Amino acid sequence: MGSYRFLLSRRWVTFGVVVVLLSAFAWWLGEWQFGRLDERRSDNRVTETNEARPVTPVEQVLSPGRDADPDDEWRRVEATGTYDAAKTVIVRYRSDDDGQPGVAVVVPLVTDDGTALVVDRGFWAIADRSPDTTDVPPAPAGEVTVVGWVRVDGTGDSTEVTPDLYTRAISSEQIGRAIDRPVFGGFVDAISENGEPVPDLAPQELPELDNGPHFFYGLQWWFFGVLAVFGFGYLAYDERKRGPRGERPHRGGRGPSGPRPPAGPKPKRERRTNVPAEYQRR
Template sequence: MVGPRTRREDAAPTATGPRPTDDRGSGRHPLLRPIWIVGHVVVLVVLVTFPMLGLWQWDRYQQEQAVAAAQSARLDAAPVPLAQVLGPSVTEEQAATLEYTPVTVSGTWAADEQVAQRNRDLDGQLGFDLLAPLELGDGTAVLVRRGFVPPDGPSSADPTADTPIAGTVTVTGFLEVSGRQPEGLGARDADDGVLSTVFHADVDRLDRQSEADLLPMVVHLTSQVPSDGPLPVPQPAPTPDPTQNLSYTLQWFAFTVIVGVGYAFVLVRRVRDHRDGVDSDVDPLLRDRDPR
């Protein structure tokens, strides 16, 4: 007579998915496993670093707001004679405090010394800015940013063909600091020779090919009497945009909230699985290990 069929006690379970377990008697909560501890540390670093980056961007935003307000206040002031604010001995530090100061100056153009600055933009169109010395009659001159010429106009072959008019003119504009040649990577102007096109409105470099001594700043032309005609087109004043830093601020704080809330959700779910006796860790070594 055949006896009742018996089941092997040690048969392997055939169910798939998370394995039931009971870590509650093992003395160590699953959230204290090494893989979870690493996760806790990484999330903690994120929750500290992201808000710090957000606060840094907020500080930059406030700084840019202050710069924009100061720039706007300077540009709104009445223009003063150039000689009252700019002399040959102005230092770089002093030039930074004079930037955007409205000025007016009279002189004659050194048309044969005009150069074109590459890679300039006006309303989304790339072209050239024309830079020319305005001779002041005392052996000095000031480099003037006359304005923009498009690449497909009469300046396409030779941007400097748009020469300024002869005779005495009165230029109104604002001061801008001299450009500088990059120290490392970046387009540089040749140290030697006479340049007709440049990458930078570098007063020191262009002073080497000017008959008059150039003053240490550039006048950004906004109007001229008498006019030169439709070209070049005066470039508008630069407008700082602090909203970019504000956007970065909001992004860093949003990332912080997403990480914090998301990780809290994961922790709650893992605690619930542990309470139900289910090992839901994705690490196969931990999942397959018998907690007994």
């Protein structure tokens, strides 16, 4: 057996630095996944609490010019007003749990003081992804009482509303600007209209209250980091015990650079047969 002095060589120092960096990165990814797990559990507690709360007038939860509080998401609120069907907004590129393409149908509900509540009435499956607003199921006329789940506005470029009232994500601020009307911050996913389910449209599904895959993903990343360190240690032990791999003798006794020993003559195989010698072919 030799010593571990070879670990000071450039090759092994470089190898060690790479292993340390990979292990540190794997550890960080594991910590990130466990952080996501804590966030998920916190969100689940908020959702469970809000789902159990009684229906509340929308004015007590949402207000114009103020973003919806994330701690209020999935609370049930109630609002009464009249749908402005001419300002229906189509949210493109949606799909249901089966992968069926469709759109979300969003209609502003104008309350008595002129402030609109942005209502996602539900999902409508389509054959293509660009329906006209006149194709979707119409909102009911007259005064309507809507009960729905509070949702926080989307962000980013996907919330921009085109002049013909199409978007890819819902933002009350962007929709209010497009329809030129004051709106409550946030929006709601409709549960019922006048005490009945929304006709012809699929309702928004409640979020799954599980912990997701974050725990096992975190363990996997930590395992990869430990495996990298173990692999480094094993290879170092192997080289100390047997020497560098490129300098080890090969099977058959050949040295690292010596020629293969010459092959001797093959032994003659004894011919076995039950045929008498005088009848055998020569």
